[in-house]
Amino acid sequence: MPHLPASSFSTSAIGFGCASLSAGSSRRHSIALVHAAYDAGIRHFDVAPPYGMGTAEDILGEALKSCRNDVTIATKVGFLRPRHAWAVMQIRSLAAPLRKVVPQLTRRVGASTYRGLTSRPKLDTSFVQSSLAESLRRLRTNHVDLLLLHEVTLDDLTDDLLECLETLRRRGKVRSLGTGTSYESTLAIRNAYSSFFDVWQYSWSILDTDQLPPIDFTVTHRAIQGAQAPLRDWLRSDLGRTRRLSDATGIDLSVEDNLGFVLLGAAIAHNSGGITLVSTRQKNRVEANARLLSDRTFVAAGQRLIAAMAAEPNLKCA
Numbered sequence: 001m002p003h004l005p006a007s008s009f010s011t012s013a014i015g016f017g018c019a020s021l022s023a024g025s026s027r028r029h030s031i032a033l034v035h036a037a038y039d040a041g042i043r044h045f046d047v048a049p050p051y052g053m054g055t056a057e058d059i060l061g062e063a064l065k066s067c068r069n070d071v072t073i074a075t076k077v078g079f080l081r082p083r084h085a086w087a088v089m090q091i092r093s094l095a096a097p098l099r100k101v102v103p104q105l106t107r108r109v110g111a112s113t114y115r116g117l118t119s120r121p122k123l124d125t126s127f128v129q130s131s132l133a134e135s136l137r138r139l140r141t142n143h144v145d146l147l148l149l150h151e152v153t154l155d156d157l158t159d160d161l162l163e164c165l166e167t168l169r170r171r172g173k174v175r176s177l178g179t180g181t182s183y184e185s186t187l188a189i190r191n192a193y194s195s196f197f198d199v200w201q202y203s204w205s206i207l208d209t210d211q212l213p214p215i216d217f218t219v220t221h222r223a224i225q226g227a228q229a230p231l232r233d234w235l236r237s238d239l240g241r242t243r244r245l246s247d248a249t250g251i252d253l254s255v256e257d258n259l260g261f262v263l264l265g266a267a268i269a270h271n272s273g274g275i276t277l278v279s280t281r282q283k284n285r286v287e288a289n290a291r292l293l294s295d296r297t298f299v300a301a302g303q304r305l306i307a308a309m310a311a312e313p314n315l316k317c318a
Contacts, residue, residue: 265302
């Protein structure tokens with residue numbers, strides 16, 4: 001089990017991404033998702049002020065209030081909490097019947113709404129302190145195990161900001177500090193401040209063949225969302241390729257669920273000393289993903305898929 005830097009206990013190799021948690025009409029379902037993740041053995045939870053139209057931290061704090069000392073919580077600073085969140089969620093609730101009919105349309109509308117309601121302020125001392133204080137209040141805790149600078153770039157890192165972050169770490173408001181940004185920005189910041197930050201968080205999927213293996217404590221995300229659709233289409237375009245890779249992994253990759261689990265397993269194998277985040281709104285999927293914590297079948301298959309794809313000619317599926 002991975003040990004988050006500065007944490008007093010080990011956490012889980014799979015973390016639950018809380019971007020889809022929200023209050024309003026889905027509050028009960030969101031709390032049930034967190035409880036399902038915890039009951040299945042997941043002990044790391046990743047959230048941010050804008051998630052769930054600004055309500056995900058409230059939901060996570062309520063759901064984990066009786067087991068706070070058994071989990072690690074990561075939140076972020078970098079974006080404002082959306083305004084008018086409750087009104088937007090009411091509109092989303094009224095539009096819920098459309099989601100089953102045109103899910104792609106509603107996802108696009110939701111993403112557009114999310115972008116329109118969030119904004120990036122100057123990442124200065126005042127904003128960092130007020131953002132963290134609000135997050136702690138909503139999470140019902142006196143500290144977070146990991147504070148990530150959300151979509152930060154090297155140019156954002158001033159001496160005043162770093163001093164503020166170090167003070168928060170020294171006072172115990174945050175146990176570990178990290179960046180949650182692009183892989184390119186991660187490399188630039190790590191080159192300049194390798195000894196300051198404890199954790200590096202960025203997206204990784206099996207299609208990210210240009211990325212180096214993690215060298216410090218790393219959290220990755222989008223293992224499934226970033227690769228499943230293009231990889232599925234790439235496999236379907238050549239049945240011989242599907243058979244080769246299925247034989248190499250020992251798993252039938254023509255089965256959609258199998259493909260998703262192998263992609264998650266590949267991410268866990270790639271980042272064996274860190275945490276891999278998964279996010280879903282389906283309770284049964286939370287439980288199925290968490291089974292990879294104890295059943296290493298798909299992790300081993302994912303490791304074999306990484307090697308097999310490296311040897312595959314014409315690897316262009318993104």
